[in-house]
Amino acid sequence: MSIRVGTRGSALATTQTGLVARRIETLTGQPVEIVRIRTEGDVRTGSLAQMGGTGVFVTALREALLDGRCDVAVHSLKDLPTGAAEGLTLVTPERENPRDVLCARNGWTLETLPRGAKVGTGSPRRAAQLLAVRPDLDVLDIRGNVDTRLARALGPDADLDAVVLAYAGLSRLGRLDTVSEVIDVRVMAPAPGQGALGVEVRTADLSPLSSFDLRPDGATDRPLDLADVVAGLDHLPTRLAVLAERALLARLEAGCAAPVGAHAVVEDDEIRLSALVARLDGGQVLTHSARVVLPTRGAAAGKTGASGSTGVARDHAVDAVDALARGLGVQVADALLAGGAAELAPLRAAGPGTSTASLWAPGTAPTGRTEDAHGSSGREDAHGQAADPENPDDRSTVGGTDAPVGPEQR
Numbered sequence: 147m148s149i150r151v152g153t154r155g156s157a158l159a160t161t162q163t164g165l166v167a168r169r170i171e172t173l174t175g176q177p178v179e180i181v182r183i184r185t186e187g188d189v190r191t192g193s194l195a196q197m198g199g200t201g202v203f204v205t206a207l208r209e210a211l212l213d214g215r216c217d218v219a220v221h222s223l224k225d226l227p228t229g230a231a232e233g234l235t236l237v238t239p240e241r242e243n244p245r246d247v248l249c250a251r252n253g254w255t256l257e258t259l260p261r262g263a264k265v266g267t268g269s270p271r272r273a274a275q276l277l278a279v280r281p282d283l284d285v286l287d288i289r290g291n292v293d294t295r296l297a298r299a300l301g302p303d304a305d306l307d308a309v310v311l312a313y314a315g316l317s318r319l320g321r322l323d324t325v326s327e328v329i330d331v332r333v334m335a336p337a338p339g340q341g342a343l344g345v346e347v348r349t350a351d352l353s354p355l356s357s358f359d360l361r362p363d364g365a366t367d368r369p370l371d372l373a374d375v376v377a378g379l380d381h382l383p384t385r386l387a388v389l390a391e392r393a394l395l396a397r398l399e400a401g402c403a404a405p406v407g408a409h410a411v412v413e414d415d416e417i418r419l420s421a422l423v424a425r426l427d428g429g430q431v432l433t434h435s436a437r438v439v440l441p442t443r444g445a446a447a448g449k450t451g452a453s454g455s456t457g458v459a460r461d462h463a464v465d466a467v468d469a470l471a472r473g474l475g476v477q478v479a480d481a482l483l484a485g486g487a488a489e490l491a492p493l494r495a496a497g498p499g500t501s502t503a504s505l506w507a508p509g510t511a512p513t514g515r516t517e518d519a520h521g522s523s524g525r526e527d528a529h530g531q532a533a534d535p536e537n538p539d540d541r542s543t544v545g546g547t548d549a550p551v552g553p554e555q556r
């Protein structure tokens with residue numbers, strides 16, 4: 147029996163799915179069949195905000211998974227709504243570099259682009275951060291696949307000077323030769339979950355076969371047990387980082403039209419999360435950063451407990467660590483909301499919610515810290531203090547004495 151892996155039909159989607167499919171073949175020894183599913187986002191034109199957000203790329207794949215047309219679905223994680231999907235289990239393989247990149251004519255960088263240069267992006271988050279550091283640029287809304295966008299800046303009929311794309315997509319497509327600058331996360335915070343894949347399976351397929359699943363001849367009509375696939379694909383540092391980023395996004399209740407960036411890293415037994423909310427025109431940017439210390443490595447290193455094969459104690463340890471990551475995201479989101487984020491960007495959340503202290507294990511509650519990410523005079527920390535443009539490392543500290551969070555090194 148082959149394992150059917152569902153994907154969108156674009157070149158990037160099928161390439162990403164191919165990476166997951168090969169990993170599944172290695173884990174199971176079973177043949178894998180790739181099933182292309184056409185989604186609403188592949189058919190309709192216009193901006194994502196006009197189409198209803200990134201969920202338009204997800205619904206058809208989830209329906210195909212739930213009705214049995216495929217056994218596994220592969221998404222770009224940033225396309226997935228933050229709410230859990232009933233009947234499905236999500237796992238995150240190791241993340242690619244989450245940064246954004248500039249692909250510009252003449253090898254230009256953000257610093258060297260000429261005044262008035264035309265830069266294309268379909269992302270309000272990227273547009274706002276571009277304008278925050280280079281308000282003189284002419285930032286234009288564009289849509290299309292990777293090749294279409296690259297041609298707008300680098301093709302023979304180019305009508306733009308540059309486009310901004312994700313490093314991860316270009317890397318997976320083997321197109322990093324088009325990159326003129328990998329943008330520092332302190333200049334352009336990535337989208338929550340950017341660079342990560344989200345792999346979904348039916349939750350019912352994660353439990354071992356029982357006697358009720360077997361026919362008298364010993365065969366079964368039930369799909370394959372995919373517990374080993376989920377355990378083998380799960381990458382703990384990626385899972386914790388994207389849990390924090392997506393918890394922040396969920397708490398802010400931000401759609402794809404809101405300029406929200408987040409970047410979490412897991413290093414030295416702690417999760418560090420930096421996040422940003424910007425005005426659509428880039429005229430004001432609010433940032434906040436915090437960290438949480440993780441339990442000892444042995445307590446956190448277990449595989450996902452979805453199948454129950456890791457034991458009750460390990461399942462509880464995994465749940466506790468996941469809760470720490472989510473709590474960190476909520477804490478940073480609440481700090482941004484308290485600083486006026488909902489007044490800057492189209493967020494549905496209006497203010498901080500209830501305390502998340504109950505999510506933190508004793509002695510591991512994160513210490514909050516605000517930091518200016520760019521040293522721009524138009525930027526404020528989450529407490530309304532203007533950042534010093536002459537001294538970007540002069541960061542206010544609230545509730546702790548953590549060192550500033552730097553960019554992830556890859």
